[in-house]
Amino acid sequence: MPTGKVAVFTASGIPYEIEELPTPEIEPGGVLIKNTHAVICGSDLHGWRGDGDGPQRAIRRVPGHEFTGVVHSMGDGVDSDSVRRPLKEGDRVAFPFFNPCNRCYWCIRGEHHACPHRGRNNHQGLDAYPYCDGGMADYYYLPQGHYVYKVPDELPTDAVPPVNCALSQVMFGLERADMDFGDTVVIQGAGGLGTFATAVAAEKGASKVIVIDGQQPRLDLVMKCGATDTISIMDYPTPEARVERVRELTHGVGADIVVEVVGIAAATLEGLDMVRTNGKYVDIGNIGGGSIEFAARKIINNQTQWLGTTHYNPWIVEAALQFLVRVQDRMPIANVISHKYPLEEINDAFEFAEWHGREGGSTANRVALTM
16 A cells, blocks of 8 residues: 655644655545645634634644545445445545444434544544544545545536535535525625635525625625625624624514624624524534623523534535536636645645735635645
């Protein structure tokens, strides 16, 4: 079996190191992926910076969960993807970045996103699991029981890396919220997830898609992706002003669905006030820690359905690929990678992604590592 380069994360504030590690023996039903692109996601930056109390824990591991590649080799019994399309070496593929066990209380009910055993192997660390098992590496291993989908020929490769994170996550969030045709949707944040959420909500038939952000380039982009209204934090600098503006745009009712993709706990406190009575709040971004405190009546009296959403069910990846095929000529979201760095320059790439997000560049234009 080949060996491959991996970027090793040890702890926040410590530069990544490049190491060479062996790939695993491919078991029956397994697939070895040769990675081509890994995008620096907002949660990767949280861990790199040391935000909150989540992904920055000290453990030697391979980072990267928003990525894609081609089939390098397949184990016995694999000749098709998860919807039985023929699969061969060299085919471009997309896949979930976690593997549900398919043998627990949640999985047998079809709740694969909630499988308590769905964690990726690299969370165990390289000392316990000594081979490539993250996106920021030459190879990634899909074990038996995985899900994998052949990428449609119509899609450019640069469109594919965010499929298994940003796009699938917001698609599943809106699916869990049972968004109906004609709903009003507010999206807090216009980065990568927010841009995709805008496009998905518009495509699903929202009557209004209101997007909130502090960077004008992002707000300009979401207007091309289906937003009907934007709220600039520069123009509405306080939470109270932004809540009031949402009320104005929804004729005093509030939004049917509010989606949080900012990743700041305080945004949740603000967003809950934008939800109409008996509406829904989809909380996706707050995965890195941070606490909020409020009176219980804020939720109970408003009868708000608060949906914390992490991961997604496997069928969403295929739906995301077909969504991109359908809208790529109408919305500028198929080519979201704006800057590329080789894997060996990962530390420069993270420095640039950090600056790009804070200095006016739209982080919907993702920074990618190439292998």
